[in-house]
Amino acid sequence: MPMRAAQAEGRAITLADIRAAAGRISGAVLRTPTLESQAVSRATGARVFLKLDNLQATGAFKERGAANRLALLTARERAAGVIAMSAGNHAQAVARHAALAGIAATIVMPKFTPATKVTRTEAWGARVVLHGTTLAEAAAHAHALAADEGLVFIHPYDDPAVIAGQGTATLEMLEDAPAIEALAIPVGGGGLCAGASSSISSVAVPWPAITAGSS
Numbered sequence: 001m002p003m004r005a006a007q008a009e010g011r012a013i014t015l016a017d018i019r020a021a022a023g024r025i026s027g028a029v030l031r032t033p034t035l036e037s038q039a040v041s042r043a044t045g046a047r048v049f050l051k052l053d054n055l056q057a058t059g060a061f062k063e064r065g066a067a068n069r070l071a072l073l074t075a076r077e078r079a080a081g082v083i084a085m086s087a088g089n090h091a092q093a094v095a096r097h098a099a100l101a102g103i104a105a106t107i108v109m110p111k112f113t114p115a116t117k118v119t120r121t122e123a124w125g126a127r128v129v130l131h132g133t134t135l136a137e138a139a140a141h142a143h144a145l146a147a148d149e150g151l152v153f154i155h156p157y158d159d160p161a162v163i164a165g166q167g168t169a170t171l172e173m174l175e176d177a178p179a180i181e182a183l184a185i186p187v188g189g190g191g192l193c194a195g196a197s198s199s200i201s202s203v204a205v206p207w208p209a210i211t212a213g214s215s
């Protein structure tokens with residue numbers, strides 16, 4: 001079933017969705033290495049592998065979800081343009097991949113966003129709108145602009161196509177380091193964790209995903 005149909009039905013993301021996403025974003029997103037860290041392994045008493053998505057052009061895994069979501073836009077949606085709300089990595093990811101695809105992008109960022117992140121997002125050609133003193137206020141304004149201007153809202157994590165894109169990082173890890181027996185996953189919105197959980201469905205014997213988020 002195509003991702004667009006899955007999104008409409010709200011069904012769970014599958015390993016097949018993630019493999020399809022990997023094919024879509026190939027060439028647009030770097031296939032980053034998975035390397036064993038001797039320092040962290042010594043400190044923990046376990047073999048620890050790191051997925052180096054900091055090597056992406058914008059410095060984070062967020063490119064994966066943004067690239068996959070944008071690749072699924074219809075011709076009409078591409079012509080209309082996209083909008084996103086973010087104070088950092090998702091903003092740059094959407095801006096970059098929209099620019100690569102020739103799609104106009106608007107990024108709403110809260111007023112407290114560091115100037116460096118605003119500048120980097122604008123450098124990819126996006127229209128940046130600073131609005132609100134909280135993420136909630138910025139998000140509300142982004143949705144209002146989307147409705148007023150007919151733009152497609154690209155959610156940073158609550159979107160099946162974004163989740164499938166983020167899951168490609170774990171898929172690559174399983175291919176590059178099959179000795180892995182557990183995942184330690186940072187959690188913010190949950191898109192990376194959701195994608196990783198779907199990816200490990202390919203493991204014959206289920207093993208744990210350990211999550212950690214800021215309080």
